[in-house]
Amino acid sequence: xxxxxxxxxxxKRLGTSQKKPREPQVPRSLIKDIFRHFAKMPVxxxxxxxxxxxxxxxxxxxxxxxxxxxxxxxxKTVEAADLEVLMRRxxxxxxxxxxxxxxxxxLPLEYRRLLIPVAVSGNKVIPCK
Numbered sequence: 001x002x003x004x005x006x007x008x009x010x011x012k013r014l015g016t017s018q019k020k021p022r023e024p025q026v027p028r029s030l031i032k033d034i035f036r037h038f039a040k041m042p043v044x045x046x047x048x049x050x051x052x053x054x055x056x057x058x059x060x061x062x063x064x065x066x067x068x069x070x071x072x073x074x075x076k077t078v079e080a081a082d083l084e085v086l087m088r089r090x091x092x093x094x095x096x097x098x099x100x101x102x103x104x105x106x107l108p109l110e111y112r113r114l115l116i117p118v119a120v121s122g123n124k125v126i127p128c129k
Contacts, residue, residue: 026056
């Protein structure tokens with residue numbers, strides 16, 4: 001005798017996926033572009049993977065240091081002074097090489113205008129503090 005077909009039961013899924021939350025990362029394409037610009041020669045994939053790991057660790061350490069400086073100052077917000085202290089400790093900013101010179105040398109004009117105060121007509125300073 002023939003038996004009627006029974007619908008198959010599908011196991012229920014949970015409403016949310018069980019993935020771990022990922023930390024934000026610097027885009028790979030940006031790291032490759034920056035590294036290619038400064039290397040000025042062909043680079044293998046293995047070398048790019050090592051550069052990616054190193055840059056990830058560097059930015060993680062950088063953010064931990066900035067957090068420590070901010071916490072030490074009794075604030076909850078990272079300020080430009082914290083970044084300047086960090087860069088001074090790393091040897092990037094010195095008395096002979098101030099932060100404004102680094103900004104002018106390595107950043108495009110749009111960012112320079114945002115970071116370095118400039119006096120304009122009408123006795124105004126841009127950007128306003």
